[in-house]
Amino acid sequence: MKRLGSILTLVIFLVVVGCSDENEATSEVKVENGTVQTTQSSEATVLEPPDFTITVGEKTIHPILGTYSWTVDNGDGTGEGIEADSEAPPDLVRGTNPLQLTATSSVKFNFEEPPTHYILNIWDENYTVVRQTKDVDLSEMGIVIYEVIAYWEQGTASYAFAVEVIAEP
Numbered sequence: 215m216k217r218l219g220s221i222l223t224l225v226i227f228l229v230v231v232g233c234s235d236e237n238e239a240t241s242e243v244k245v246e247n248g249t250v251q252t253t254q255s256s257e258a259t260v261l262e263p264p265d266f267t268i269t270v271g272e273k274t275i276h277p278i279l280g281t282y283s284w285t286v287d288n289g290d291g292t293g294e295g296i297e298a299d300s301e302a303p304p305d306l307v308r309g310t311n312p313l314q315l316t317a318t319s320s321v322k323f324n325f326e327e328p329p330t331h332y333i334l335n336i337w338d339e340n341y342t343v344v345r346q347t348k349d350v351d352l353s354e355m356g357i358v359i360y361e362v363i364a365y366w367e368q369g370t371a372s373y374a375f376a377v378e379v380i381a382e383p
Contacts, residue, residue: 261286261296263371264326266362268313271320275313277362277373278306284369295369303337303361303374312357312376316383321350329364337361352379 263282268275280303285295300306315321323332334350335343337359350360362373 261294262298263364263366263369266326266364266371266373267324268375269322269324270313270315273313274324275375277360277375278310280306280361280372280374282369282371284371286368300372302341303335303359303372304339304341306374307359307376310376312378314378314380315352316380317352318382319352321352323362325364327366329366332362332364335361335363350377352377355379355381 261284263279263284266277266279268277280300281298283295283297285293287293334347336345336347336351338344339359343361351358357376357378359376360374362375364371364373
């Protein structure tokens with residue numbers, strides 16, 4: 215009977231450990247007096263950059279996350295990292311509806327976690343960076359493709375969005 219209890223305990227342990235996702239939670243299994251006790255830790259490793267939104271008046275847009283590199287220190291001398299590549303900003307925003315703005319619109323960047331710094335690239339449809347800037351430029355009419363490259367201690371991320379600058383109503 216003791217042998218059957220040990221085998222059952224081993225099977226339960228393997229099922230619990232085998233079905234857990236390392237990135238979601240950490241499981242600790244204890245066996246005391248033939249009883250299996252499992253505790254879960256909700257510490258998740260986030261291997262992607264912070265969310266980023268843009269507010270213009272009452273409207274909020276969510277730029278498309280592009281290429282990024284992100285690392286996380288596990289606090290025990292080890293770390294985890296990811297490198298993710300994407301298409302160029304003109305391809306990322308293709309098929310999306312650009313946010314319509316006027317030259318007097320106020321644009322505000324909202325980072326879930328503020329970066330140490332960021333730059334803006336303005337792209338044309340021929341996959342060329344036309345220029346770098348620190349602010350959204352609404353001086354020219356038409357569609358403008360932006361790439362925000364943000365830098366944090368944990369890594370770098372690019373986000374793409376498009377706006378259409380229209381005449382004042």
